[in-house]
Amino acid sequence: MHRIRIAIGLLSAAIIAWQLVLIQILSVAHWHHFAYMVLSVAMLGFGASGTLLALFRKNFLTASGFLIPFLMLLTSLAMASSVYLVENVVGGFDTWLLFIDNSEIVSLVLVYLIYTLPFLTGALAIGLILTRYAADIGRIYFFNMAGSGVGGLAGVLAMWFLFPEQLTSFFALLPLAAAYISASVRNRKRLAPMALLALLTAGAGLFNPPDITISQYKGLSGTMNLPGAEVLIRESGPHGVITAVKTDASRYAPGVSLNYTGTIPVEPMVFVNGNWSGPVKDPAGIARDIFSHTTKQLPYLVRPAGNVLITSAGTGRHAFHAVANNANRVTAVEANPGLTDLASRISEDFYGAGILNHTNVHLVHQSNRAWLNRSEGGYSHIILPTLDAFGGTSGLYALQEQYDLTLEAFGQMWDLLLDDGVIAVTSWMDQPPRNTLRILATLAETAERNGISNTEAHIAAIRSWSTITFILSRAPLTDESTARIRAFCEQKQFDPALLPGIGPGDGKGKGKDKGYGISDGDGNSDRNGNDDRIGNGERNDNGYGDGDNDGERQRYNIIDRSFFGYLDAIVQGGRSDFYDEYLFRIDPATDNRPFFSQFLKVENTGDLLSRYGRQTLPFIELGYLVLLLTAVQIFIAAVLFIILPLFRLGWRGSKKSWTLIYFGGIGTGFMFVEINLIQQFIHFFGQPVYATAAVLGILLISSGTGSYYSRHITRRRRGLEGLLIVLAVLVGLLQFIMPFIIGMSISLPGAVRVAAAVLIIAPVGFLMGVPFPGGIRRLSGSDSVQVPWAWGINGCFSVVSTVLAVWLALEWGYSTVLLTGALAYALAGAATLTTSR
Secondary structure (H helix, E strand, O other): OHHHHHHHHHHHHHHHHHHHHHHHHHHHHOOHHHHHHHHHHHHHHHHHHHHHHHHOHHHHHHOHHHHHHHHHHHHHHHHHHHHHHHHHHHOOOOOHHHHOOHHHHHHHHHHHHHHHHHHHHHHHHHHHHHHHOHHHHHHHHHHHHHHHHHHHHHHHHHOOOOOHHHHHHHHHHHHHHHHHHHOOHHHHHHOHHHHHHHHHHHHHHHHOOOOOOOOOOOHHHHHHOOOOOEEEEEEEEOOEEEEEEEOOOOEOOOOOOOOOOOOOOEOOEEEEOOEEEEEOOOHHHHHHOHHHHOHHHHHHHHOOOOEEEEOOOOOOHHHHHHHHOOOOEEEEEOOOHHHHHHHHHHHHHHHOOOHHHOOOEEEEOOOHHHHHHHOOOOEEEEEOOOEOOOOOOOOOOOOOOOHHHOHHHHHHHHHHEEEEEEEEEEEEOOOOOOHHHHHHHHHHHHHHHOOOOOHHHOEEEEEOOOEEEEEEEOOOOOHHHHHHHHHHHHHHOOEEEEOOOOOOOOOEOOOOOOOOOEEOOOOEEEOOOOOEEEOOOOOOOOOEOOOOOOOOOOOOOOOOOHHHHHHHHHHHOOHHHHHHHOOOOOOOOOOOOOOOOOOOOHHHHHHHHHHHOOOOOHHHHHHHHHHHHHHHHHHHHHHHHHHHHHHHOOOOOOOHHHHHHHHHHHHHHHHHHHHHHHHHHHHHHOOHHHHHHHHHHHHHHHHHHHHHOHHHHHOOOOHHHHHHHHHHHHHHHHHHHHHHHHHHHOOOOHHHHHHHHHHHHHHHHHHHOOHHHHHHHHOOHHHHHHHHHHHHHHHHHHHHHHHHHHHHHHHHOHHHHHHHHHHHHHHHHHHHHHHOO
């Protein structure tokens, strides 16, 4: 018996660690939005295993002595070979082509199945152990949940030493060891060839791992296609895979003035998970600062550099710019220590010194929000990283929580400024305008929340041929600073987009329909494909035009004139109407809904399709569309692999309605809470892998403990019903409790934050572990025939809820997700209360 407990602990650790590794692999190959696919894939594997166990329970139990180690070996093989199969057999899949080439959907389904297999076989082995050794269920549950918690920690730690493509094989050794421990001497001999194959496969993957194909649309892929590109360093960590590349064909000068005649230096480029991070600057080149010839110079025109805060400092390019502007002190905040360490080492190798080691630069390894919470302030400038990318990111970050760009974050920045301090952020010009408008809306509402009524006197923006820089000044912009900005624009051939006194003329019409359109690039805008907006201050629908007085805004870099009407609508009035009527969602992100890059309005999808077409729309809002595609595929898979097979057993008994409502409710409630906790703890821990590991570890251990004590709780009269009501209330209160505790402890040391996470998660996790075993006991006796259906319904709702929870958060925020989870538990409680009468 002791061997079985150790074996299930090792297997459980492997499954959780594998889940974290899979998140990293998909983040490297694709983007952040596939992280939630991993959770749904895991639940699909567990749900399908429950159905198989129900269908073939007698056969499995009869051969369990052989099947348990066999399934563990199969799990090991599936883990070790998964990346190879995806990359070399299926060939991966291309995110963009999913909406153009139907064959890519087949590839995506195959990738789903390959990555689901380890969860299926591992969960089947766990379920078989729990069924066979039911008499020792308490201790086995403990090892199961404790193993899961250890697996989360091991997964994070291992990322510091091995690359994601190696970790799949590394953690495949755990189920291999579990198989050996759990097997009898006779079965060890029978399974020896399979064990040897698993060991050889894991060894090959560990020492000669397959390459992960990075999307051709990521910055690293494009850079490696340039002549002479070579990888200088490649390192791994929980924050991702960091790659430094050098090529003489790549030079970094975003939006540089077209009259700049100096040399743009060749510099090593750094990428994290294939995404652009920044160049490694030569400190000796401060006198030749290229950024002084870009729109990024704007904040230093408003007031001299003093105490400067750089958020998401990365490789130090903005710190370089601040030092070049004679900043007295530069606080560079970067959560990824591996990134700054690599940048410093490259600087030392190439230049003999690094900007992050400059005497005026103070490097802080912490998340931006954690530093904003603990900083004493007094900043002359707060500089944010550049938004979006050249040519746009196609909504790729729609599902990414960007807590640094919420109204609450900007409110903290405002409080840390000197009386004449400024916040600055640069964005690439995107078409249709989205990032530019949302960041301006955020700045304008930040000013209004802090008592500023004349926001146009505190905001300025200048643009080049490709970038636009916004600043929000705590003090009104002076005539002197405005004159400096105009002179700079004249010298560098930039155009002021927003300045005090610059305006649209008489561009506002009066009418019923403001109907803010999207420019078609020739001065006209179109909302429904046939609704012209005329780009000269007049609009046939009486919406906001851009006015006749835009000469100063369009001297050097000509764009569609309606863009200025959008800016004026945000800054000078009519903002709420503009939010409602604009085709995309550009109201500010909040901590409750921190998806800054999610712009799609579902109700306007038809308008967008008519304008851009089915093949073009993904290039505008890909992330959101991938979520919808994942939801459809996961729902179909859940029905096919979990529910339909159960019809072979038939559905009989007197509690069918209760079984559906109860187990569907607790499955939905559990996953809604789990997904919500992971999303909100990304803000707390500053990184998705840390958040996932912490939440899964604490939640599984605490819910396992709840399951262990469930018999004592549910044997009392109305015990289950009462617990569900208490649980529903507690889940509802989390939306108030969690932000308070997170805000109090986010800037504290890691151990304290983990303790705070335990304080938040463990109580609700303990209660969440009770309803499932309690419900199964309710079906014992005459209704035991419904137990397989209970497993299947719970699994199906859990699978679908992983994606549904993310969608609800995108559309209505975290509070809605928690409220829906609370209602799901309350519905299960009400159904139980009604049935028991």
